[in-house]
Amino acid sequence: MSLKRPIDGLFSRRALIAAGGGTAMFGGLIARLFQLQIMEHERFEVAAAENGVRLDLAPPQRGRILDRFGRPLAAHRQAGRVSIVREQANDLTGLMAELSKHLDISPERQARLISDARRQASFQPVTVKSELSYEDFSRLSVLAPSLPGLQVEMAATRSYPRGRDFAHVLGYVAKASEADLERLSEDTNAQERAAIRRLFKHPDMRTGRSGVERYAEDWLRGEAGFRKLETNAAGRIIREFDDPSLSPKAGRDLYLTVDAELQKFAIDRFGEESGAAVVLDIETGDILAFVSTPAFDPNDFVNGISSKDYALLRDDVEYSPLYHKAYDGTYPPGSTFKMVVAAAALEAGVINPNERVYCPGHYRFGNNTWHCWKKRGHGSVNMHWAIKGSCDVYFYEIAKRMGIENLADMGRRFGFGQRWELGLTGGRSGVMPDDAWKRAARGEPWYEGETLNIGIGQGQVSTSPLQLAVMSARIAAEGKIVTPRIIGDGPRPDTDIPFDEPLDPEIMQRMKAGMYGVTSEAGGTALRSGDLGLGGPRLAGKTGTSQVRRISAAERASGILKGDNIARRLRDHALFVAYAPHDDPKYAISVVVEHGEGGSKAAAPVARDIIAEALRIDARRTPSYIRTASAGSASGTGSGAR
């Protein structure tokens, strides 16, 4: 109908020509397809089989752990490693024999390595030795090209540059065991589980076993990536592609609130003694030092510790280096508990602080006699004198008057009997006993006589050094709720603070006056440790002795055994809690010297020196992870907000 116009004919003609051209082009493409897929098929099939590109799992770099001023506590260093890959080895036994000519590997270990390699996936390298010396590394590197299946490479290894100083806080990393894998893949689906297994089977991959390393695993780990490698038919790497989209993502750095220099000073100050110390910033609750000594070296654990070395650590029950004494250790608080008892009595209204109690050196209740540490007695003492002279009789009396429930209530308000979640593994709650506790634990009712023991911090009550430091911080802050923390910038735990009501400031001022008396007034039990040596500010504190054994009446009569007359492990623990400066408290501290016997003799000087060092180096100044305007304004004085 429309073919009347000449253009229509022209258009149709041209369209058919174009269609013909298009068809020819399609035909050309199909011909080319035929050439590639059919005629050259064999060549490309071989090429595909030999190809080419391999994706190797690349573990992420674990985040560092730093102290409050950015000093590395956990970092990495490069170390040479040699491993064998079954897939690439023609003859595993021969390879092993060749390798043992250059490295010292026992025949049993050789056999185990070979069986490990046979059991694992064929492409999975089995590490033969991970801390190669420079000589071994270079010699084996030269050797590697001629020994298929031998893999020599540099790898990043976790390292703890400060060795033992932070062993219990940091914990350590290790190769993931089956139990670790189980724990790491909790709440994951099958696919994620497989990915986690694959990642943690990588020889460079470690997981946190304890301490912050374990608690902050997710924060520190980062994300795995891939190395894109081109290989030839033999599987040898020809080149590596640079593909940023595949690179692993490094884990995040984590800042602790601790000051590594103060920590080191404190550990050195303990010398050969075993014990614990906790230094708190009273204003923020930052833990500045968290000492448990002696300790292990976490570097020994990174590549697996030998069972012999581990047994040495584990079996040392007297010094227990594996044990985190400051967090997991619980000790009867002894006389350091007396502020709690006095505060409870004042709040319960059972005594006027000026009322005097007569101390003849012993106290009778029922058919029993309780002794004061001062055999001759303190004479007539009011509350202030009772605290600074640590008069036991006074505290038996007020404990009896108020009863265990009032005492336990006050203890809980100071943080006793509950675990502080810091973001580390471990941590013990200790015991703040009362009637309900005893019925649950022993199935017996509370006896009034036991209250007297609690009144001087002995008996069932037990506290960790951390709890004692929190107690002295809360007293020094005049009742303000101080909550300890050690994660500065990182996955901070959600701590709900039980009993978050501030304590009565007036009562706390009395306690502070008593603690000042201990170190600075006539009659104080730690008079020699009050001077910080800084020409002015003094220390306020309280001594304590934690009984390790029960003293029999016979022994008491013949003179209590002490010092060289008795085995070390039977000697009492020496305790001291303190804060400084006395007129403007900044730091609170607790010190436990295990089997140190006298709080004033063994623990107080240690506490004094550590707290003086903290003041000297201004350990609580603004940490480097706080990057706010206030850091700039405070830079003039070099210290934090006041």
Add this chain to the structure above:
Amino acid sequence: MATMRASSLDFSRRSLWTQLGSLPWGLILLICAMGMIGVAILHSATFTNPQEAGLPMRQATRFGIALGVLLVVGLVPIRWWFWAAWPSYLATLVLLVAVEFFGTTGGGAQRWVQIGPVGVQPSEFMKVTLTLALAAYYHKRWSDFSGGFMIHLPALALIALPAALIFRQPDFGTTLALFASGGILIFLAGLWWRVIMALGVAAIASVPAIYFFVLQDYQRERVDTYVAQLTGQSVNVMDDGYQIEQAKIAIGSGGWTGKGYMEGTQSQLDYIPEQHTDFILTVLAEEFGFLVTSGVLILWMVILGLGLAIALRAASLFARFAAAGAVATVAFYILFNVAMVLGLVPVVGVPLPLLSYGGTVMITTAGCFGLICAAHLGRNEPLNTGA
């Protein structure tokens, strides 16, 4: 003539249902089949990478949207498209200029412009609106056409203006597409053979000049790689050469029947960059082999042939040129993409319609086939300009 007028008025009054029924359903069903094949291959291509797990579903959704676009464009009466031809061409041109000044950069080229909340790529619209404009141009100029050469010069200008703007973005693939499909329309309008010959000679002669003075460095590199692999030199050091080499290995190792669905070692192991977009054909060829791959190409030829048949049956020159231009646009995509994957032309980012992952080309393709459908429904309308 009078009867024709009557029937066209008649046509405009036909109900939507009748029109729906009159659509070229054979063509549309073949297009749907192609879309399904695309989703299935995409599933295989992205299966191993969990980050790409959602792509096949998203592609299926896009195909659904594209089908909607196709129907809407197709049901709009052809004379509306005729009226809209010039305004839409000018509007797209304005957008292209806007890209030049306010465009945002993606992947090294400035192609997108923001209109309110949506980012638009005007160069894609231009593929459709240029076809409309050229069709409208030849339709109107036919009455005073004396068979001379001069009538084609304004048409060439209509192509060159947007092509120049797009080349500056730079988007070499789209520039080529405009010249190819626009050139086909000029050819269909009867450009003299002797001019065509002369142009061909001139084009070949200007290759060195374009290579040295017009192309950007990265485009030149691609051409180098292309020449190197055509002449059998080792191109391993260059990433583009690597891509082509891997593509050839994937295709070649497919053989007659392929390695089986989701069994392609090349495809599954992620050897081929862009394998779910521009290089999707490698997955098809590796996993299904020569028979199915050439079958898919033949299916495309059938689809394009049906489109061309619609163009030939239309009464108005506008409908004829619009439908033919739409066929040419899609054909260019397919031919160029397949030639590129097979290592016959340099790697220029041109996707494979309905098979490659990506929303833009999907919508452009749907628009083209929509125009073809509109030409089919309005095949009896003469669109007399004088009336």
